[in-house]
């Protein structure tokens with residue numbers, strides 16, 4: 001019978017059928033960070049168990065870590081303890097651990113692909129919802145909770161309910177300047193924040209296969225914001241070329257034997273999906289969220305909708321709340337909104353390709369005097385590459401605050417990079433929930449290009465606005 005890509009991976013990893021809809025699934029790669037893991041290790045110790053496959057487990061610190069100096073951890077017991085606990089637990093159980101600032105450290109979802117830890121046809125889990133990122137490599141990758149972390153540590157398996165399948169075919173190609181982030185926002189706007197619940201979203205079509213691996217990671221990363229359990233993209237030459245480069249850089253070039261078989265990690269042509277939609281990439285434009293969930297976005301040609309534009313009562317309520325929290329009125333446009341902060345980073349858009357885009361827009365410009373532009377690399381490797389390419393010089397010349405230590409930073413505000421109540425940001429991260437970047441802070445999610453243009457102009461703007469703005473100044 002014809003199978004979808006995720007069904008192929010599921011079946012190949014099914015250790016035991018546990019019931020009608022539940023299987024025991026083997027896990028190929030288990031990623032850990034400092035949040036959500038201490039209890040799992042405590043339970044493991046209490047039960048006198050060991051980690052089944054420390055060699056298939058990798059730990060890093062990212063959420064609560066400072067981005068300007070390690071010294072900021074001094075005297076901060078809560079954060080130091082979380083980091084030390086993961087370091088000590090990793091040492092005790094023989095798990096590779098990446099300490100803050102050391103080569104290999106960074107946001108979990110940024111370091112795993114750059115270290116070649118995610119391969120086509122594998123299962124990948126982490127105590128973090130944005131594990132969906134790794135679906136870009138035709139891997140079945142999803143977030144798990146603390147008790148599941150313990151189960152994977154102890155057994156390298158997971159009891160799982162079967163996922164449904166949802167194919168989103170993106171035909172034609174994205175217009176110039178329209179990025180994977182804009183595509184993700186358009187998809188979530190269309191399907192809603194619950195549209196993917198219980199499903200693995202498979203992204204298909206020409207527009208998807210013309211995306212770089214970084215862009216595919218951005219798209220798969222945001223699958224969870226549409227409610228999906230995972231996002232996935234079938235293998236093609238782009239996937240294999242990326243992995244060849246990663247392994248060559250590791251000094252372990254891939255052989256034909258290694259890649260053999262990877263090309264089968266695509267859905268069968270006649271596979272049947274539980275749900276399907278088609279999106280025309282050519283009709284898309286740069287998008288920015290105006291509200292407090294990632295489905296509430298508009299383009300630069302639209303204005304903020306009125307409550308009556310929504311048919312659904314819960315969406316009307318959400319819009320009403322969002323107007324108040326975001327201090328917005330229906331009818332305003334994105335360009336009406338002045339901003340105080342721009343954040344470039346996160347597991348959505350903190351990769352080298354994103355930093356290149358930002359540098360490209362910033363070059364020859366200055367950050368607006370009322371704006372703080374915070375740029376946090378997703379990993380030590382991204383930072384070092386940015387420096388090698390001279391991007392740091394462009395950032396500094398523009399007046400941006402390019403941080404030396406990677407991490408989640410202002411994406412979740414679990415370190416000192418937080419916003420004050422009433423401040424408004426353009427952020428390349430993935431969540432615009434109330435209080436996400438600080439109590440009372442207002443977040444507008446956008447692409448790296450839009451973030452950079454907004455930092456220069458001081459209002460929400462896109463790169464094509466810079467020309468007219470330059471003349472007006």
Ligand SMILES: CC(C)[C@H](C(=O)O)[C@@H](O)C(=O)O
Nearest residue numbers: 035036063127128129130412
């Ligand atoms: C802290 C962590 C568990 C959380 C997640 O699961 O996504 C965080 O990464 C986030 O983005 O909100």
Ligand code: SF4
Nearest residue numbers: 130346347408411412
């Ligand atoms: S960068 Fe943001 S979304 Fe990604 S793992 Fe960190 S907190 Fe979560």
